Amino acid sequence: MFKKKGDDKKGAAKNSDAQAAGSVPASASASGPGAEAAGNASSQAMSGAQTASNSATNLSAQEPLAAEGAQAGQKNPYKISIVTDVLLPVTLALGCCGAFCATVKIVPDKVSIYGVSKEISEAENVADKSLVSPQFPEEVAQSEPLKLLKKGDVAAALNAARALAGKKGDDARSLYVAGVTLVQGGGKADKEKGVEYLAKAYELAPYSQFVLLEYARGLNAVNRDEDSIGMYEKLLRVFADKVGMAPKRELGDMYLKTNKSAEAVKTFTELMQVDSKDPSYQRKLGFALAQDGKQQDGFEEFRKGFTKEQDTLGYPYAVYDIVSAHAGLLESALADQEKIVAKNPNDLQALLALARLYIGTNKLKEARDTLDKARKLQELNPDLHEIMAEVMCRQNQSTSGFDEFRMAVNNMHLKD
Numbered sequence: 001m002f003k004k005k006g007d008d009k010k011g012a013a014k015n016s017d018a019q020a021a022g023s024v025p026a027s028a029s030a031s032g033p034g035a036e037a038a039g040n041a042s043s044q045a046m047s048g049a050q051t052a053s054n055s056a057t058n059l060s061a062q063e064p065l066a067a068e069g070a071q072a073g074q075k076n077p078y079k080i081s082i083v084t085d086v087l088l089p090v091t092l093a094l095g096c097c098g099a100f101c102a103t104v105k106i107v108p109d110k111v112s113i114y115g116v117s118k119e120i121s122e123a124e125n126v127a128d129k130s131l132v133s134p135q136f137p138e139e140v141a142q143s144e145p146l147k148l149l150k151k152g153d154v155a156a157a158l159n160a161a162r163a164l165a166g167k168k169g170d171d172a173r174s175l176y177v178a179g180v181t182l183v184q185g186g187g188k189a190d191k192e193k194g195v196e197y198l199a200k201a202y203e204l205a206p207y208s209q210f211v212l213l214e215y216a217r218g219l220n221a222v223n224r225d226e227d228s229i230g231m232y233e234k235l236l237r238v239f240a241d242k243v244g245m246a247p248k249r250e251l252g253d254m255y256l257k258t259n260k261s262a263e264a265v266k267t268f269t270e271l272m273q274v275d276s277k278d279p280s281y282q283r284k285l286g287f288a289l290a291q292d293g294k295q296q297d298g299f300e301e302f303r304k305g306f307t308k309e310q311d312t313l314g315y316p317y318a319v320y321d322i323v324s325a326h327a328g329l330l331e332s333a334l335a336d337q338e339k340i341v342a343k344n345p346n347d348l349q350a351l352l353a354l355a356r357l358y359i360g361t362n363k364l365k366e367a368r369d370t371l372d373k374a375r376k377l378q379e380l381n382p383d384l385h386e387i388m389a390e391v392m393c394r395q396n397q398s399t400s401g402f403d404e405f406r407m408a409v410n411n412m413h414l415k416d
Contacts, residue, residue: 131172131208140173145181154185165197175201176211183218191221209239213247220254221416229254245275249284256287256412264288279308280317283386290409299405306390315360316390319353323360330360341370348377355387359394367391382411 130136140146145164148157161181168174175197182194195218201208202215216231232251235243248271255264268285275281283305290298309317315330326333334357341350351374358367371388378384389404 131205131211136208136210140177140180143177145177149181149185157181157185158190161194169200170204172201172204172208172211175204176214179218180214183214183221188222191218194218195222195224207238209235209243212239213243216247217250220250225254225258229258245271245278249281252284252288253415256284256291257415259291259413261288261292265292277312278317279305279312281305282308283317286405287386287409287412290405291412295406295409298409299402302389302405303393306393313360316356316387319356319360322353322357330357333357334361345373346377348374348381351377352381352383352387355391359387359390364391364395380407380411380414382408382415385411 130139133139141150143164145157145161148154148160158181161178164174165178179194179197179201182190182197186194195215198211198215198218201211205211212231212235216228216235219225219228219231229251232247232254235247236251248267252264252267252271255261255267265285265288268281268288271278271281272285283302286298286300286302286305288298289295289301292298306316309315313320315323319333322337323330323333326336334354337350337354337357341347341354344350351370355367355370355374358364358370368388368391371384371391374381374384385404385408389401389408392398392401392404
């Protein structure tokens with residue numbers, strides 16, 4: 001093949017340029033300051049770009065030389081290497097940026113990572129310490145609305161609560177008292193108003209464990225389930241070591257109510273590990289397991305739970321407060337509850353409490369008759385089916401008991 005005069009020099013020059021652009025010593029990426037490496041990478045990238053431009057411009061003139069080089073078994077000096085001419089310079093540049101960031105030590109905002117630490121810190125710095133004092137419940141219990149409510153004068157208690165909120169609508173303590181009174185003693189409209197008061201108290205004192213707890217309970221009372229769960233979870237996240245077992249049990253109940261079976265199983269399992277003597281946790285675990293698809297296992301846990309109650313307390317745990325108010329005298333509690341039901345025959349909760357007291361005194365027929373009356377008021381109530389399941393199991397009617405147990409599980413979303 002014949003070449004024009006001077007082609008040898010041009011080919012040598014082109015070959016030299018290509019080698020300079022494409023060959024980067026390994027030590028360049030392994031040693032030297034970041035700035036120097038970045039400069040080298042930039043120069044190499046520019047050199048590679050220039051080579052590509054030259055190759056495109058002179059393509060027709062260079063074809064003979066490229067063919068000749070290929071025939072001779074030599075590297076084509078006009079071919080761009082993607083690895084050495086493009087990727088390697090870019091990689092070096094990015095490496096330098098990483099080295100710079102590491103040197104400067106850019107650290108994300110601590111608050112975004114350690115949100116819980118921030119919450120705990122804010123809880124410890126509450127301006128009004130009385131709102132987080134262990135004496136707070138005893139102090140507010142002496143307020144007029146709550147004292148009237150405890151005495152059973154519901155109408156007077158509700159009026160006192162409304163008046164208090166009207167006079168001191170910017171005071172967290174007053175709003176707390178008014179809200180709790182309306183939620184515990186009022187009907188639907190009063191409960192809604194009570195939750196409004198508790199919401200304002202929460203705005204004023206977002207890190208009072210007492211406000212948080214009653215706000216969570218109030219939200220549950222008006223069926224704002226997800227909001228209630230959020231408040232319970234915040235309460236336990238920030239005050240886990242200060243609020244006892246009740247809030248976690250109530251959160252477990254909320255998980256059951258909203259069909260969050262995995263969370264419910266975890267919660268009641270943890271509660272049993274902390275306090276294995278409380279039989280109510282085992283009953284609840286039974287419902288959680290059944291809700292999670294393990295109905296037979298759940299039923300067995302449920303049965304173990306109410307058997308443990310009989311062995312330890314002698315009566316269902318759900319009426320513990322009623323019996324305690326009668327100095328632990330079960331017969332006395334039963335007699336008073338019969339009077340309450342006689343005065344309020346359509347009070348579902350009073351009927352359910354009476355049925356549980358009948359179970360405690362082994363009056364199973366009376367318990368069943370009472371539940372039949374309750375069924376007429378609210379047929380699908382899950383508590384009703386839970387108690388009926390226990391009665392039937394105690395009467396050795398396990399198949400019917402299992403059916404009632406399943407009814408309770410299927411209607412947990414209707415739980416008050």
